Amino acid sequence: MARHVVVGACPHDCPDTCSILTTVEDGKAVAVRGNPDHPFTRGRLCVKVNNYQDRTYSDQRLLFPMRRSGPKGSGQFERISWDEALAEIASRWKALIATEGPQSILPYSYLGTQGILNGLNVGDPLFNKLGATVCERTFCDSASCTAYMMTIGHTPGADPESFVHSRYIVLWACNTLSTNSHHWPFIEQARKNGAKLVVIDPVRTRTARLADWHIPIRPGTDGALALAMAHILIRDGLIDRDYIDRHTLGFDELAERVKAYTPEFAAEQTGIPVEDILKLTREYASTPPAVVRIGVAVERHAGGGQTVRAIACLPALIGAWKHVGGGLLQLPIWAFPVNWPGLMRPDLQPESMRVINSWRLGPALTGETSLDPPIRSLFVYNANPMAMVSDQDRIERGLAREDLFTVCSEHFMTDTARFADILLPATTQLEQKDIMFSWGHLYLSYNNPAIEPLGEAVPNTELFRRLARAMGIEDPFFHRSDDEMIEASLDWSSPVLEGITLEELRRKGFMRLNMPVADDWAPHREGNFPTPSGKCEFKSSMAEGGNFVVPLFRQGYGGQQAGEPVDPLPHYVAPNESPATATALAQRYPLSLISPKSHAFLNSNYGNLPAQRAQAGEEQMVLLHPDDASARGIAAGTPIRVFNDRGAFEAKATLSADVSPGLVMAPSGYWHRSNRAGPTVHALTPLAFADLGRAPTFSDTLVQVVAL
Numbered sequence: 001m002a003r004h005v006v007v008g009a010c011p012h013d014c015p016d017t018c019s020i021l022t023t024v025e026d027g028k029a030v031a032v033r034g035n036p037d038h039p040f041t042r043g044r045l046c047v048k049v050n051n052y053q054d055r056t057y058s059d060q061r062l063l064f065p066m067r068r069s070g071p072k073g074s075g076q077f078e079r080i081s082w083d084e085a086l087a088e089i090a091s092r093w094k095a096l097i098a099t100e101g102p103q104s105i106l107p108y109s110y111l112g113t114q115g116i117l118n119g120l121n122v123g124d125p126l127f128n129k130l131g132a133t134v135c136e137r138t139f140c141d142s143a144s145c146t147a148y149m150m151t152i153g154h155t156p157g158a159d160p161e162s163f164v165h166s167r168y169i170v171l172w173a174c175n176t177l178s179t180n181s182h183h184w185p186f187i188e189q190a191r192k193n194g195a196k197l198v199v200i201d202p203v204r205t206r207t208a209r210l211a212d213w214h215i216p217i218r219p220g221t222d223g224a225l226a227l228a229m230a231h232i233l234i235r236d237g238l239i240d241r242d243y244i245d246r247h248t249l250g251f252d253e254l255a256e257r258v259k260a261y262t263p264e265f266a267a268e269q270t271g272i273p274v275e276d277i278l279k280l281t282r283e284y285a286s287t288p289p290a291v292v293r294i295g296v297a298v299e300r301h302a303g304g305g306q307t308v309r310a311i312a313c314l315p316a317l318i319g320a321w322k323h324v325g326g327g328l329l330q331l332p333i334w335a336f337p338v339n340w341p342g343l344m345r346p347d348l349q350p351e352s353m354r355v356i357n358s359w360r361l362g363p364a365l366t367g368e369t370s371l372d373p374p375i376r377s378l379f380v381y382n383a384n385p386m387a388m389v390s391d392q393d394r395i396e397r398g399l400a401r402e403d404l405f406t407v408c409s410e411h412f413m414t415d416t417a418r419f420a421d422i423l424l425p426a427t428t429q430l431e432q433k434d435i436m437f438s439w440g441h442l443y444l445s446y447n448n449p450a451i452e453p454l455g456e457a458v459p460n461t462e463l464f465r466r467l468a469r470a471m472g473i474e475d476p477f478f479h480r481s482d483d484e485m486i487e488a489s490l491d492w493s494s495p496v497l498e499g500i501t502l503e504e505l506r507r508k509g510f511m512r513l514n515m516p517v518a519d520d521w522a523p524h525r526e527g528n529f530p531t532p533s534g535k536c537e538f539k540s541s542m543a544e545g546g547n548f549v550v551p552l553f554r555q556g557y558g559g560q561q562a563g564e565p566v567d568p569l570p571h572y573v574a575p576n577e578s579p580a581t582a583t584a585l586a587q588r589y590p591l592s593l594i595s596p597k598s599h600a601f602l603n604s605n606y607g608n609l610p611a612q613r614a615q616a617g618e619e620q621m622v623l624l625h626p627d628d629a630s631a632r633g634i635a636a637g638t639p640i641r642v643f644n645d646r647g648a649f650e651a652k653a654t655l656s657a658d659v660s661p662g663l664v665m666a667p668s669g670y671w672h673r674s675n676r677a678g679p680t681v682h683a684l685t686p687l688a689f690a691d692l693g694r695a696p697t698f699s700d701t702l703v704q705v706v707a708l
Ligand SMILES: Nc1nc2c(c(=O)[nH]1)N[C@H]1C(S)=C(S)[C@@H](COP(=O)(O)OP(=O)(O)OC[C@H]3O[C@@H](n4cnc5c(=O)[nH]c(N)nc54)[C@H](O)[C@@H]3O)O[C@H]1N2
Pocket: 013, 014, 015, 140, 172, 173, 174, 175, 176, 178, 179, 180, 200, 201, 202, 203, 205, 217, 218, 219, 220, 221, 222, 294, 295, 296, 297, 298, 301, 594, 595, 596, 597, 598, 599, 600, 601, 602, 603, 604, 669, 699
């Protein structure tokens, strides 16, 4: 029996980007395990991925191109050849381009796979070349990143491995044990050395349960807490005046601004007692090295951007950046010298480019956003909007349109794929080649394919080569091999790639960027922030012009609209929908609904697979406080209906004091077919954007719950 081990990397949109060893026997992948040599993976994969071969070999896999044979959304398809599929797509698109113009085509994608080749940008050059509508992908972290850039620039921030040196660790809206679990050993190591772990989260999550101090907070009010912390630090002289003088901009204005944000104000907004706000601030200032790790969840509210602005000011105020293991960790992705323009090819976009935001898919498809030309063809890959995007009812009505030609490239018949006219089979990570950045550590990874593609599945790179050919595009750029694309995917002249060769990377599967070792590296000890001033900008010079586009967050990825005025100083923006801010609405819908990540699903991935469903619970559950449940006659395990004016979904009640009264929590990722009545949480969430980066506000949602 021929048996060998192939080194690869996890494809998922997850900060950990684990190094995976796949055992292959006679051409078949029989097991995957975490690479013990990878300093972050440390030999362990999570519950989502530790049976990844079952995803690859699942009998639910789409392995051949198919054409719809029943009504839209019926899930009835018949097998066709790739030639037939490509010919049909090309003829429909050519006709649309000739009659209605290329903007009648909308590509729709995100990070189904995170590989630099097959991920975010793989379709951009083709759709730009065609002149299609550009989909602005602000699914995740765009408010946060815009705020972060405005304050400290595109720095990787504190090295996640340097947390072992921290003495005070704040996990702010981050459920590390579920969503970033390979960071946990570093935090535990710090705790063995005496560090204190604080978790700020409305829910007593599995991470919060293990913390030294869990601070429950009302959703969407973190900005008030951070601004009050700045207020206390300045008022009580807990700041590092020397660091502020040398390495920050706009301190006097910030000091003036935060005068209004008293601990009493913050207590009223957040529900955290004044004493706790004082204690948190004093401990944070007096226990160096102090570090904050912010999760993405903090941005999903009206004030998501300003919240991150305020939090990003705190480390500079106390000089936390001076210490190894101090500062702020958001997304170290900025360390990777990815050749974004080479991947996206914005130069191919026509001047008259039209942009539609990914969160506005529903109204764009139904025609409620008036569009000329209307969207006549939708091409979905690496995304599952029916499960993950607000305004589910409109998305479904849009997808059901008879005059919409929908193509979907997928592993599985997702809630979105069911509505396709043409379905195209995509390879999984075991069947494709890629090179990977990480947004949770500083190792570049290489994914060697472990097995041949199953059936007629193709990697996204090959999909777009085929589509380009079918559309008559002969430019060699569109026909580069995967190896040629890998060569061009990074800026190899960057100092952080010094000493890294593709050959070695391919062999080892991962290499740390050429950056100082975590153990004696404080990246901003001497300032050197990659902002226009080189300082931490309490008062943002990017905002002052009211005209900035954050690098990477250009059209096509998402970000602040050039020209939109932004207050240069951080300030508090209360949630759009909360019992305190929407009092009339709260009469009818008194409960706040949040829908964070499920422990066993990766966004909506694995929502159809048995092992992960067994772990997550077969059916959507909703966590309710026992007082809220008994007031509604709801017992544990009872079927319930969660609703507001926008829609409703059904679920099973789980009663627990892990949520405060007034809060309900529904883990995201469940598919329609596993829900009792079809719709999922996004039937209820709003379309409003947050204050920066056109991020979603789906956690600003008021609902009512009744027993069924
Ligand atoms: N298991 C698992 N891991 C994942 C994913 C997954 O789906 N499943 N998805 C990946 C992706 S795409 C991302 S972006 C990351 C996200 O990683 P995280 O940011 O950790 O994700 P969430 O679980 O959405 O939110 C974290 C915590 O924030 C809390 N929270 C919600 N609203 C607020 C608020 O207003 N204030 C505060 N302080 N806390 C709040 C939630 O209760 C939750 O416990 O995870 C990645 N990893």
